Amino acid sequence: MVKIVVVDEDKHQVILIKGVLEKYNIEVLGYDINNGMTSDELLNQVVDSDIDLLMIDFLLSDRGIVAFNGDLIYRKFQELRPQFPSIIFTSNEPDAFILVDNPNIIYEKDMATDPNKVGKFVSILEKKY
Numbered sequence: 001m002v003k004i005v006v007v008d009e010d011k012h013q014v015i016l017i018k019g020v021l022e023k024y025n026i027e028v029l030g031y032d033i034n035n036g037m038t039s040d041e042l043l044n045q046v047v048d049s050d051i052d053l054l055m056i057d058f059l060l061s062d063r064g065i066v067a068f069n070g071d072l073i074y075r076k077f078q079e080l081r082p083q084f085p086s087i088i089f090t091s092n093e094p095d096a097f098i099l100v101d102n103p104n105i106i107y108e109k110d111m112a113t114d115p116n117k118v119g120k121f122v123s124i125l126e127k128k129y
Contacts, residue, residue: 002125005029005049007042007073008057009065017055017112024122033060039068043076053129055112058090058100071099085129 004021006014006028014030021028031045046054054077056070070088077086087105089112090096096106111121 001025001027002053003027003029003051004053004055005031005046005051006055006057007031007033007046007060007070009033009060009063010057013057013109013113020113020115020118021122024118026122033065035065037066039066039072039076042066043073043080046073046077047080052085053125054084054086056086056088057109058088058096058106059092069099071096071101074100074105 002025004026006017008014008017008030011030011032014028018028018030029049029051031042033042056073058070060066060069060073074086074088077084087107088096088100089107089109091109093106093108097103100106107121111117
């Protein structure tokens with residue numbers, strides 16, 4: 001079974017993605033992102049995980065829980081594990097496109113939550129990662 005960690009400050013999004021992707025035999029893990037958590041604290045959780053793919057929400061700071069966004073976590077993680085499969089997912093692709101170094105890793109969030117789109121998303125993951 002493939003294991004994906006979903007980094008999103010919205011616990012409901014993690015639960016939604018988990019419910020959708022587990023139908024495709026993908027185990028989804030999430031983290032508790034606590035108020036005031038630093039990027040290094042979150043990164044330590046990710047690095048210590050036994051996972052096959054990292055999915056990071058672009059707008060982590062949107063709710064004011066943390067002061068950083070997913071592009072920072074992505075960059076730091078890539079420094080530690082440069083070839084590890086990672087993607088950024090977002091509801092606002094134009095903003096992510098400007099700030100994310102590799103636009104090929106950006107996916108609309110509804111690809112992992114919309115039952116009509118998730119089949120294509122899973123196929124992309126299987127072919128790319």
